[in-house]
Amino acid sequence: MSGESDGPVWLFCPADRPERFAKAAACADTVILDLEDGVGEEAKAAAREAIRDCALDPARTIIRINPLGSAQVELDLGVIERTPYRRLMLPKAETGDIPPMLAGYDIVALVETPAGVRRLDDIASSPTVIAVMWGAEDLVAALGGSSSRHPNGIYRDVAKHLRSATLLAAKAHGKLAVDGVYLDIPDLDGLAAESADAVASGFDIKVALHPTQVTVIADAYRPDAGEFDWARRVLDAAEHSRGVFAVDGRMVDAPILSHARRIVARAATTGR
Numbered sequence: 203m204s205g206e207s208d209g210p211v212w213l214f215c216p217a218d219r220p221e222r223f224a225k226a227a228a229c230a231d232t233v234i235l236d237l238e239d240g241v242g243e244e245a246k247a248a249a250r251e252a253i254r255d256c257a258l259d260p261a262r263t264i265i266r267i268n269p270l271g272s273a274q275v276e277l278d279l280g281v282i283e284r285t286p287y288r289r290l291m292l293p294k295a296e297t298g299d300i301p302p303m304l305a306g307y308d309i310v311a312l313v314e315t316p317a318g319v320r321r322l323d324d325i326a327s328s329p330t331v332i333a334v335m336w337g338a339e340d341l342v343a344a345l346g347g348s349s350s351r352h353p354n355g356i357y358r359d360v361a362k363h364l365r366s367a368t369l370l371a372a373k374a375h376g377k378l379a380v381d382g383v384y385l386d387i388p389d390l391d392g393l394a395a396e397s398a399d400a401v402a403s404g405f406d407i408k409v410a411l412h413p414t415q416v417t418v419i420a421d422a423y424r425p426d427a428g429e430f431d432w433a434r435r436v437l438d439a440a441e442h443s444r445g446v447f448a449v450d451g452r453m454v455d456a457p458i459l460s461h462a463r464r465i466v467a468r469a470a471t472t473g474r
Contacts, residue, residue, distance in 0.1 A: 208232065208262060209471050210423040212380070213410045216240040217249035217265070220256065227258050229416045231471075234264045234409070237278050238293050246274055250281040264310055266291035270301065279303055289332075294340065297321055298328035308332045310380065314340035319364055326371035333378035335409065336368040339385070355392055369404060381405040387412045397422035401468070424472035425465045433465035 209231025215222050217235040226233045235256070241249045246268075253265060265287050268274035282290070288307050295311035296318045311325045314337030318325065326334050338350035338361040350361040357365070365382070372379035381400040384393045397419045400408050408419045425433070436449050436459065446455045454462075 210407050210468070211410060211416050211419045212264070212407055213413065213416055214240060214266075214383070217253055218242075218245040220252040223252075223256060223258055226413065227262065229413050230410065232262050232264060232407075233258060234266055234291055236266045237274070238266050238268050240266075246277075250278060253287070254281050254285060256285070256287075260286040260288065263287055264289045264291050266293060266312070269294045276303070291335070293337075294318065295325050298324040298326075298331070300328055300330045304330065310335060310378075312337055313364065313368060314338075315344050316341065319367065322367050322371040323374070326375040326377055331377060333380050333407070334368050334372040335380035336364045336382050338364060338382060355386075355389075373404065378406045379404065381408040383409050383411045384415065385411070387415065390414070390418050393418050394422060420472060423468055425469050429465050430469050433462040433469075436462040437466065 211230050212232045212234055213226050213230035214234045214236050215226040217237050218241045223233065223235070235253055235258075237246065237249050237253070256263075265278075265282060267278040267282070267290050270292070289310065290304065290307045291310040291312055292304070293312045294315050295309075295313050296315055298321070300309060307330070309328070309331045310333040311328075311331045312335045313319060313322055313325060319341065322334070325331060338357065341364055342348070342350045342358075342361065345360065347358075347360075349358070351357055369379045381396075384396055386392060393415055397408050401422050408422075410416050410419055432450070436454055439447060439449050439454070440459055440462075443454075446453060448454060452458075
């Protein structure tokens with residue numbers, strides 16, 4: 203799966219709400235069944251039972267387990283190993299040395315602690331890691347801060363650093379780069395702007411917290427008709443050209459060809 207995605211929209215769903223599983227799968231490309239922060243301590247046993255009985259497509263399902271070293275993670279894995287699900291999201295990832303208990307699983311590393319930030323390259327280089335995601339809120343909490351964003355909604359510098367470092371580390375090692383969640387669920391305009399920036403920056407995926415966010419993210423990843431037409435004409439012209447050439451008066455070289463290929467690939471995964 204490294205470097206490839208079945209679609210750009212992942213959606214969190216609390217694992218203790220099985221009545222939501224099918225609806226989440228119907229609207230998102232991939233569902234993340236959450237055993238960690240989305241589930242209270244008193245509901246974790248019921249959440250594991252729901253995953254044991256779940257019938258979602260394993261190819262489009264990720265399970266976020268509890269952090270390594272927690273009292274819950276071995277219980278999580280004891281249930282998951284008896285299911286067909288083999289993609290796990292590891293929260294608070296801090297090392298590329300994946301322990302034996304996670305052998306046989308594909309890992310989405312969620313980097314959200316100071317130690318994880320310092321070891322991002324090590325994490326992204328791990329052969330069992332297929333994707334790297336960043337989380338600002340846990341990072342800021344671990345730093346002793348109170349907010350990842352300024353009052354105007356712009357991320358603080360430390361969150362921007364983690365976001366950029368995650369993208370760079372993931373791409374340097376051919377892994378999927380996963381953009382973090384947008385917490386202000388009613389603010390769809392803000393989500394649209396952040397999703398557009400994720401696309402332009404090179405993130406393969408953005409994660410939604412709520413079904414209302416899914417369409418906004420999908421629209422950001424879906425090339426409009428003008429983009430798609432330009433990309434197709436560039437790729438068509440490349441088949442009959444040598445070296446640098448021009449389309450619509452604009453020079454086309456290797457980086458521009460890469461942009462065009464990316465647009466066509468996004469069109470394929472978003473249904474254009």
